Amino acid sequence: MPGSVVTVQLGQCGNQVGAELFDTLSAEIDAHPARDRAGIRRAFFREPHRDEHDADVSGASTSYMAPVARAVLIDMEPKVVQSSLRRARKTGRWRYDGDRTLAFQSGSGNNWARGYHTYGDAVRHDVLDLVAKEAEACDHMGGFVLMQSMAGGTGAGLGAYVADALRDEYPTSTLMNHCVWPYESGEVIVQAYNTLLTLSSLLDSSDGVAIVQNEELHQTCVKLLGVERPTFGDMNAVAASQLAGVLLPAARRDPAGGTPGGGGSGRGLANLHDLSMDLCCHSKTRLLSLRQTPTMPPKSVEFTTFQWPSLLKRTRQMLLTGTTLEEGLDWGLEPGAVTGRAVTGRVATKSIASMLFLRGRDADVADATPMADPRLYPTWSPSPLTVAWSPTRFNGYEMCATTLTNCQTSCPPIGRMLARAYQMRDAGAYLHQYEEHGVGVDGFEEAFGRVEDVLAAYRTL
Template sequence: MSLVTLQLGQCGNQVGNSLFNFLADDISRQGTTAAEDSQEVFFRPICAKGPGHGIRQQARAVLVDMEQKVVAAALRPARGASWAYPPGSSLTQQSGSGNNWARGYFEYGPKHTADVIELVRRETEAADYLGGILTLQSAAGGTGSGFGAAVMEGLRDELPSTLFLNHCVWPFDSGEVIVQSYNTLLTLQHLTASCDAIILAENSALHRTCQRMLNIPRPSLPDLNGVIAHDLASVLLPAKLRGGRQLSLLSGVIGALGAHPAYRLASLQSVPQLPSSSVDFTSFAWPGLLKRLRQMLITGAYMEEGLDWSATPLPNEQHTWQRPHNKALSALLTLRGSQASAADTGGFADPSLYPSWQVQPLSVALSSVPFARCEMSASLLSCNQACARPVARMRSRATSMLAAKAYIHQYEAFGLSLQDMQAAVNCAEETVCRYDQLG
């Protein structure tokens, strides 16, 4: 069973490159059987070796950007790398979208969506059994967000029975692109209609994690992408559901989230969070790791440090005037490493963590194979109320800009109307309200 990755725009291609680097490195440390299973998911073997690189496998991926620079860099395997992207798996043009969602969607979408679909079709046919498509993109720009939205709609029409898991990088609250609130909400509106689940990764949370947990004073984009790669790999590498049944790639992952059409957004958290130089000097124990991860769910925190340990889940019958905690619609808990099957996960089955009407909100996946050089590690993919917090903040900014009709003419020039903008804002408001009602 294999997973095809679609890398959209500059952000998507950089994240994808970090992900495959991480996967190749982690798989190389696994035992023979586990490594073969993992390689089959993300890579296909090749006989020929690249000149001076010792390339042994090709990533199951398609690279797309309206500018050539990032894709060209990704297609050149690093010295000593064991993998490369397959030839003919990319689509580039001469100019980008200028951070204009409308240009990416309305200008490049009709021109190039069919070409991207053909590249994806070829890659899916190279897999013995397709376990789904992972798409990587940002929400704030023009190509990754606007053209990416058009591509996702085209793929959904072309492959209606295929599962799509989208990983979307959410921008900093300010300082990236002046029209990022427009681009982000337009992207969110279209992705919720075309993807089965969307993992939101906030740049601000990634930045804090690099600074406080990984001891990187001034994190770079590769540092942030490294955190994303670690988290994604922690949930996508092969594992078995408690009881012995294999977790069937995206059908298992998305199925664990419930795949509810009104709740597409999810967050991904993992422990431990520590610099690679500290791994060999750290002791691990399941009770401590799971206690921290559970508190991260309760508080909606992405980072282990600074957790509010006074926050406790309230029984569902408690009145709403009492201090609420972060509630989840559903969750997939993945444990990797020594004695994973013996770990007590009962704390995540607490009914007060979920709405009272949810019947089986928790799935637990296990693997005895260590991950990221850690003797024990855990990740939690959950559809929870904290996912709506960045959406609410971005909706507020977009509403203020719309009231002043700021920069609207730049979007109208490519066919997007004020009413279309307002519809995206309304969609975000509805999303926030639905997640609020989980409490």
């Protein structure tokens, strides 16, 4: 039996992306045939109880009966959580439970150490209590998705702490982290320290760390959606669509098109457990990337003819070139192109394993074998490609392919972030602020060393 997903939204970014995710999920659920909706909805929402206390919705009878997101909202400042609640209520289609929020009056101040050490212990009990309530409300709990940014103090520092705490408390549950990687031009000056400390910590506790780069979300908005000056809202919508493309129900099938076990309706629910089992079999290699195609402005959709071979060809080339941006693809790069390195400087990106989610017309028979090309994966990879499908169209597209891949894509930005962190550390900059909250020189060295380990592991693919 498929399980429900409990999300934990941490910090301003996590709360913004989380709200966007539930918006997308709720809209997509409505796109499913009526007879399936209730079942699918149960994975992400619970039904409201009449006696449930929610001061925010008193009097508003329609939103009162709206399904309640299986989410816990955490931020160190109340403004963000409040505006998430308001935003959800305004949709009238779903809402958050005001009793599943935790806000404090003082932020972590962009200091990972402060978020992790100083606030972590202080809020552990409350966080676990809220999560337990939400988990108990599931008939069958499929796992956790934590949403956070890696640059700041709350999403990053407290987020890493919460991931550790959940791992302790729920040792066998699947824990996936959806992490927003900051603009490299800088949103937070100490982001090099914060991202690496977060990464190093999550590698211990998480079953899979999906890294979503702001830079690529930004480019996706500009180049594919035609948004000239993307806001965080625009970018979060892209990120939410990618994640929903993975989380929404889909049934397994063979890459060539057959359905194992004979005949499926494509209406089974994906299980978070599968994600971790199929993709992240080794503790050092748990970096995931999300890709989705097509991405285009709504008004272009009706003038576009979709065909599975071209969508999958693009997906495969994105994977090969290590980009999550479906634009300006380097079509000259071939799988296994290592020999050409000296000439072109281009190296094909290797993946450990991929999950491919096909949604829409003919998703059950589309030929996904190009994605199963053994040259994309190391020879030892146990199950390089998993394909799942659903007949329901996604995001208004007749056909849509989403991939969640364990691959080298995030390694170059991590490498650049490390180089910056080494520079800052060498100059002695900001160290006193982290020291004050329990991350000293040793703490940094250990974190950097672990991240180096991970990069080394991916290099050997």
